[in-house]
Amino acid sequence: QVQLVESGGGLVQAGGSLRLSCAASGRTFSNTPMGWFRQAPGKEREFVAGITSDGGSTYSADSVRGRFTISRDNAKNSIYLQMNSLKPEDTAVYYCAAKAGIGGIYTRAISYDMWGQGTQVTVSS
Numbered sequence: 519q520v521q522l523v524e525s526g527g528g529l530v531q532a533g534g535s536l537r538l539s540c541a542a543s544g545r546t547f548s549n550t551p552m553g554w555f556r557q558a559p560g561k562e563r564e565f566v567a568g569i570t571s572d573g574g575s576t577y578s579a580d581s582v583r584g585r586f587t588i589s590r591d592n593a594k595n596s597i598y599l600q601m602n603s604l605k606p607e608d609t610a611v612y613y614c615a616a617k618a619g620i621g622g623i624y625t626r627a628i629s630y631d632m633w634g635q636g637t638q639v640t641v642s643s
Contacts, residue, residue, distance in 0.1 A: 520618075524539065524540050524637040528640070532641055536601045539598055540596060548572075549619070551570055551621045552568070553614070553623075553630060555614075557610055566586065571621065572592075586602070587599070597614060606643045610638075612639050615630035618631045
């Protein structure tokens with residue numbers, strides 16, 4: 519079992535940057551594929567970026583590719599989401615998620631077994 523806690527959200531102007539962190543507890547973190555999702559008011563939760571258990575491969579949604587970067591540090595039991603060139607449409611609650619078992623990158627929320635509580639990101643125009 520993995521417990522997840524996100525941090526790093528906040529209010530930023532358009533064009534600015536934020537770095538989200540997700541701290542995980544649990545002995546199986548290094549074997550766990552991870553992902554970032556977001557959910558804006560009135561919208562469904564959507565995939566942002568995913569990373570394999572060893573960090574060797576990543577994949578990002580078209581809407582954030584080139585602006586957001588997912589990474590992980592298994593020694594620190596953490597994953598990160600570096601967000602640059604933020605836009606008002608990036609405003610949402612951002613969640614990190616973990617999938618039990620070794621695997622690749624998963625873009626569907628239903629594929630993940632564990633979720634953090636979320637952190638709010640607000641981008642002003």
